[in-house]
Each structure stands twice: as C-alpha cells, then as structure tokens.
Amino acid sequence: xxxELLEVDDLKKSYPTSRGTLYAVDGVSFALDxxxxxxxxxxxxxxxxxxxxxxxxxxxxxxxxxxxxxVDIARASRRALYxxxxxxxxxxxxxxxxxxxRRPVGAILQEAMQVQRIGTARNxxxxxxxxxxxxxxxxxxxxxxxxxxxxxxxxxxxxARALCVSPQLVICDEPVSALDVSVRAQxxxxxxxxxxxxxxxxxxxxxxxSVVRYIADRVMIMxxxxxxxxAPQGEIWSQPRHPYTRELITAVPxxxxxxxxxxxxxxxxxxxxxxxxxxGCRFRARCPLAEERCRTSDPVLRQVSLGHWVACHLx
Amino acid sequence: xxxxxxxxxxxxTTQFLTRKGVVQAVTNVSVSxxxxxxxxxxxxxxxxxxxTALSAMRLVPSRQSRxxxxxxxxxxxxxxxxxxxxxxxxxxxxxxxxFQEPMTSLNPVHRIGDQIAEVVLAHEALSRRSAWRRGRxxxxxxxxxxxxxxxxxxxxxxxxxxxQRVMIxxxxxxxxxxxxxxxxxxxxxxxxxxxxxxxxxxxxxEFGMGLMLITHDLGVVAEVADRVVxxxxxxxxxxxxxxxxxxxxxxxxxxxxxxxSLRVDRGGNYREGPLVEIPGMVPxxxxxxxxCPFADRCPRVLNQCRSEMPNFVxxxxxxxxxxxxxx
Numbered sequence: 261x262x263x264e265l266l267e268v269d270d271l272k273k274s275y276p277t278s279r280g281t282l283y284a285v286d287g288v289s290f291a292l293d294x295x296x297x298x299x300x301x302x303x304x305x306x307x308x309x310x311x312x313x314x315x316x317x318x319x320x321x322x323x324x325x326x327x328x329x330x331v332d333i334a335r336a337s338r339r340a341l342y343x344x345x346x347x348x349x350x351x352x353x354x355x356x357x358x359x360x361x362r363r364p365v366g367a368i369l370q371e372a373m374q375v376q377r378i379g380t381a382r383n384x385x386x387x388x389x390x391x392x393x394x395x396x397x398x399x400x401x402x403x404x405x406x407x408x409x410x411x412x413x414x415x416x417x418x419x420a421r422a423l424c425v426s427p428q429l430v431i432c433d434e435p436v437s438a439l440d441v442s443v444r445a446q447x448x449x450x451x452x453x454x455x456x457x458x459x460x461x462x463x464x465x466x467x468x469x470s471v472v473r474y475i476a477d478r479v480m481i482m483x484x485x486x487x488x489x490x491a492p493q494g495e496i497w498s499q500p501r502h503p504y505t506r507e508l509i510t511a512v513p514x515x516x517x518x519x520x521x522x523x524x525x526x527x528x529x530x531x532x533x534x535x536x537x538x539x540g541c542r543f544r545a546r547c548p549l550a551e552e553r554c555r556t557s558d559p560v561l562r563q564v565s566l567g568h569w570v571a572c573h574l575x
Numbered sequence: 576x577x578x579x580x581x582x583x584x585x586x587x588t589t590q591f592l593t594r595k596g597v598v599q600a601v602t603n604v605s606v607s608x609x610x611x612x613x614x615x616x617x618x619x620x621x622x623x624x625x626x627t628a629l630s631a632m633r634l635v636p637s638r639q640s641r642x643x644x645x646x647x648x649x650x651x652x653x654x655x656x657x658x659x660x661x662x663x664x665x666x667x668x669x670x671x672x673x674f675q676e677p678m679t680s681l682n683p684v685h686r687i688g689d690q691i692a693e694v695v696l697a698h699e700a701l702s703r704r705s706a707w708r709r710g711r712x713x714x715x716x717x718x719x720x721x722x723x724x725x726x727x728x729x730x731x732x733x734x735x736x737x738x739q740r741v742m743i744x745x746x747x748x749x750x751x752x753x754x755x756x757x758x759x760x761x762x763x764x765x766x767x768x769x770x771x772x773x774x775x776x777x778x779x780x781e782f783g784m785g786l787m788l789i790t791h792d793l794g795v796v797a798e799v800a801d802r803v804v805x806x807x808x809x810x811x812x813x814x815x816x817x818x819x820x821x822x823x824x825x826x827x828x829x830x831x832x833x834x835x836s837l838r839v840d841r842g843g844n845y846r847e848g849p850l851v852e853i854p855g856m857v858p859x860x861x862x863x864x865x866x867c868p869f870a871d872r873c874p875r876v877l878n879q880c881r882s883e884m885p886n887f888v889x890x891x892x893x894x895x896x897x898x899x900x901x902x
Binding site: 303304410411412413440441442443444445446448449452453467468469470471473474475476477493497507508509510511512513514515516517519520521 | 619620735764765766767768769772791792793794795796797798817818821831832833835836837838839840842843844845849850851852853854856857
C-alpha cells in the first residue's frame with residue numbers, strides 16, 4: 261500500500277530465557293498514516309511497549325518488516341539507521357529516567373540537534389530556546405538540570421527533545437501515566453497541538469483506555485504479543501467485537517457514582533505468560549464465550565467491517 | 576454525629592526535617608473513617624495524603640519527622656499517646672495498611688505462608704500449623720486459586736495482582752477496625768484493579784471494617800467510596816458525600832480535577848476540543864505561598880486568597896476551605 265508513513269508486517273520480537281522463549285511480539289501487522297494517532301492498548305505482558313521500541317530499533321526485531329516511507333528498516337544497519345532517526349522519535353513514560361541528570365536541559369537538546377547535524381553552533385541556542393517555549397517552558401530554564409523540574413515539565417523536555425529533529429512519527433510510550441491528573445490534560449493538549457502544527461503521527465501506547473479514547477484516531481488492542489482488535493475510535497468504544505476488548509472496557513471505573521458496576525463474581529485467573537503460549541486462541545482461558553474450536557484453532561485477524569479487524573472465531 | 580467507633584484523625588500536623596529546612600507535609604488535617612464505611616482521600620503529589628496515613632500508623636521516620644500536633648483516635652484511644660510497644664499491638668491488628676507496591680512490602684526470601692503466619696503469630700497465641708491454616712483460609716477468602724501452592728511460593732513467583740491479594744490477606748488477618756489502602760491498584764492492570772477494588776469492598780462489608788482509600792483516580796472513588804476528602808498541599812480542602820462531590824464540587828481544585836477527568840464510556844475525541852486544564856503545578860512544600868496554596872492555579876482567585884489562608888468550614892458533613900466557594 262503506497263503512501264503510508266509506517267507499515268509494519270508480521271513483526272516479531274522474542275527473547276530466549278531460562279524457562280523457554282518469550283514471544284513478546286508475536287506477529288503484528290498494521291499501518292500508520294501521516295498526521296494520524298494510533299492508540300495501542302493492552303495490559304502488562306501484552307508486548308505494546310516492546311512493539312514500540314522494536315519499531316524504532318531500540319530492540320532488534322526477530323522477524324518481519326518495518327517500512328518507513330516505503331523503506332524497510334527492520335534489518336538496516338545501525339549506520340543506515342542514522343537517517344531513520346530523523347523520521348522516528350520516541351518519548352518515554354518516565355520523565356525522570358530518560359534525561360541525563362548531569363547535563364543542563366539546553367545542552368541535552370542541543371546535543372540531539374548536533375548528532376543529526378541540525379543548525380550550527382551559533383544558532384542552536386536560539387533553536388533550543390524556541391523549542392522550549394513551544395512546549396510551554398521559559399527559554400531561560402535551558403541552564404537548569406533535570407532534577408530541578410517537576411514531572412510534567414520533564415515530560416515537556418522529553419517532547420522538546422523528540423521534536424529537535426523534526427520527526428514525522430513519534431512513538432509515545434505511556435507519556436502521561438506517571439503524571440498527576442491535573443498535569444495530564446496539559447501534556448495531552450500539547451501533544452494534540454503539536455500534531456496539528458507539524459502533521460505528526462503518533463503511536464500512542466497506553467494502558468489507560470480513557471486517555472486513549474480522547475487522543476486516538478484508531479485503536480489497536482494487544483494481548484500476549486498479538487493484535488486482537490483494531491478499529492476506528494468511534495467504533496471500538498461503541499461496538500467492541502473481541503471479548504477481551506469488552507472485558508477491558510468494562511473494567512475501567514467511571515468517575516461518576518451513577519455508573520457503579522454491578523458486583524459480580526469475577527473469575528480469578530492469572531493471564532497465561534508469553535512464554536508458554538496455550539494452543540488455540542490465547543485468550544480462551546479467560547473468555548466467557550470460548551468454544552471447542554477456540555481450543556484447537558488460533559484465530560487470525562480478519563476484517564469484520566470497514567477498518568474494523570478482529571481476531572476471534574466468534575466475532 | 577459523635578461516635579467512638581473507627582478511626583478519627585484530628586487536626587494532624589506532620590513535619591519533616593530536611594537539609595533545606597522544615598517541610599510541613601500535613602497541616603491541620605482531620606479525617607474520620609467509621610466502621611463499615613469507605614472514605615476516599617484524593618490528592619496528587621505533595622497533597623500529604625500518604626503522610627497522613629503513615630502518621631496515623633506511626634510509620635513516619637522518627638528521626639527525620641515529627642507529628643507536632645493532633646490526635647489519632649482509634650475507637651476512642653489516642654494512638655499518638657501510646658508507647659511504641661503498645662502501638663505494635665495495634666498496628667497490623669486493629670489498624671492496618673496496604674501499599675502501592677506489594678513487591679516491596681513482601682519479604683522476597685520468605686514464603687507467603689510464613690509471612691502470613693508471622694502476622695498471625697505476632698498477635699495471637701497459636702501453633703505454627705494453625706497459623707498456616709489461617710493463611711489458607713485467608714487466601715481462600717481473597718479468592719486466590721490453589722491456596723496451598725501459593726502458601727509455599729516466594730513472592731517473585733506471583734503476579735502483581737496476586738501479591739496485592741497476599742498483602743491484603745496479611746493486612747486483614749486480624750480483622751482490623753480500619754484498613755488504610757494507599758494507592759492499592761495504581762500499579763496494576765485495569766482488569767486486576769477492578770478485581771482488587773471489588774475485593775476490598777467485599778471485605779469491608781464482610782468484616783464491617785472501615786476502609787480509607789487513598790487514591791488519585793476519580794473512577795475508583797466513584798466506584799466504592801461513601802465519602803470523599805480532597806487534599807492539596809498538605810491541607811484538607813473539601814469533604815462531601817460521594818454523590819454530592821461528583822454532582823456539585825465546591826473547591827475550584829475539585830472542579831478542575833473533575834473537569835480534567837477522562838471517561839471511557841463517553842466524551843469526545845481531541846477533535847472536539849482541548850481538555851480542560853488546571854494550569855501550573857503544585858507548589859513546592861519548601862516554598863509555599865502565604866495564602867491559599869491553590870491561588871496561583873485558581874480560575875476564581877481573589878486578592879484575599881493570596882494573602883490569607885482560607886479556613887475549612889463545614890456544615891452537615893460537607894466542608895470546603897475556600898473564600899470563593901459557598902456551602
């Protein structure tokens with residue numbers, strides 16, 4: 261399909277462990293257009309974070325392709341990735357851990373530009389000042405060290421750093437999960453504004469469905485390394501087709517006492533691990549609708565309506 | 576309504592002694608939790624909600640901190656006046672607490688069965704075998720499958736949700752009067768969170784115990800709380816019954832929190848407009864402004880707010896600390 265910014269095809273990432281192979285990402289395919297936000301949702305162990313980091317080659321893919329503007333970067337050499345890093349950037353969940361604590365933030369940003377040969381020694385300072393201002397910080401904070409900022413401010417710095425090279429795609433790995441609720445809205449609004457201004461695409465990874473509901477154009481649900489559902493934003497919330505998606509949505513507490521969920525005897529099973537994948541559908545142990553064929557046959561992701569894909573025999 | 580029963584924190588003020596000076600983490604905070612009721616204490620970083628709980632449990636480090644004022648009454652007895660020895664027979668027995676990260680609260684080198692037994696044996700004269708049996712009963716109560724296998728396991732072999740259940744089991748082993756839960760589900764997946772919240776609520780009803788739920792998640796508050804207390808910069812700024820709180824929040828901070836909260840069942844996409852923000856950020860406790868700590872961020876701020884501290888005014892269970900709000 262021509263014209264997509266990002267096209268991921270049957271991407272896999274696995275790790276050998278003492279207890280067996282861990283299939284963190286087990287065959288994921290999707291595409292992302294310029295200017296769109298794809299929300300990626302799942303619980304711990306589903307592989308969403310690994311997927312994000314594999315796409316920008318922080319992790320090395322085990323198999324599959326990652327086409328960026330038509331060029332496969334999955335097996336590109338580290339040297340060849342230099343140009344790619346101008347196109348894809350990533351912002352992380354932990355605004356504390358992702359900034360060098362010993363360098364002033366202005367220097368951190370300048371370094372990002374320097375590496376990609378953006379600007380000159382003379383004008384980088386001005387570019388950094390403009391960028392800091394654009395993300396809502398005063399330019400004179402460039403001389404301060406990361407620990408002098410609050411969590412929300414550090415996340416703004418992380419965003420500024422990603423924007424230093426004018427990327428087309430930004431992978432956002434739980435960017436607001438570690439922030440206070442009152443600051444979250446500020447950062448989400450900032451991300452939306454920047455997207456509009458710069459025609460950015462976001463792969464927005466989050467466990468928080470309420471946030472994804474706000475920010476995403478399309479939503480992809482992952483379970484144990486696979487995509488189980490992918491749909492446009494209106495449809496996924498109103499017509500979720502996969503039992504897991506429904507379970508997730510029902511589990512989110514609503515900030516409104518009128519919507520208290522009925523107490524029900526919830527099934528207490530632990531999720532199967534990404535190491536010993538069960539045969540058949542991976543979700544069947546938790547699925548209220550599981551049938552015989554779910555035990556024997558692994559459902560593939562198929563389109564059930566325009567733009568709406570589900571991996572379930574019963575959807 | 577005066578009652579002797581439950582936890583009654585009155586006018587608590589706790590300070591920390593740091594290299595940069597004295598930090599007053601909690602100022603004049605009063606929160607009460609009766610048997611059988613759930614009180615949600617809501618706040619963000621720096622609100623003092625955790626320090627309030629730790630002060631009640633007398634778990635704040637004695638060298639770096641001091642409780643300068645207040646009473647913590649548990650069924651009428653002031654815990655702050657007890658000797659440490661007497662407090663030890665209260666802590667974990669009549670007043671219990673669970674935390675956000677179960678992995679750091681469980682001893683990694685002891686089996687689960689031993690850790691539950693340890694608590695039981697500390698408070699009751701039982702044989703080790705009986706204590707283990709109690710452990711099995713508790714795991715069963717907390718709906719943990721294969722309790723005998725789990726009793727034999729080490730914490731790292733369990734998932735986050737399981738560990739949290741074990742921690743709850745340890746905390747309720749002696750059927751406390753009040754259980755304090757400090758962000759018990761923040762680190763958990765949403766489906767597990769739902770189970771844990773249901774579990775806590777069920778235990779509350781079954782044991783008739785009070786539950787003080789410290790959280791920043793308004794969804795969780797709406798789900799289980801009877802009453803809501805909102806804290807900001809170490810102070811109580813609002814208190815209300817849960818329905819009233821969501822229907823008609825009085826303090827501008829409460830309003831901001833509710834306006835900024837997102838829902839999974841309704842609400843627009845970003846294309847429909849920006850989210851309502853609370854501008855700015857929480858002030859540093861080392862550098863608190865003179866008047867109301869929320870003044871800099873408040874959409875309804877008056878001159879008076881910057882120079883004077885609003886008192887907490889209450890009437891009929893509803894209270895607010897604000898010059899602009901009216902009850």
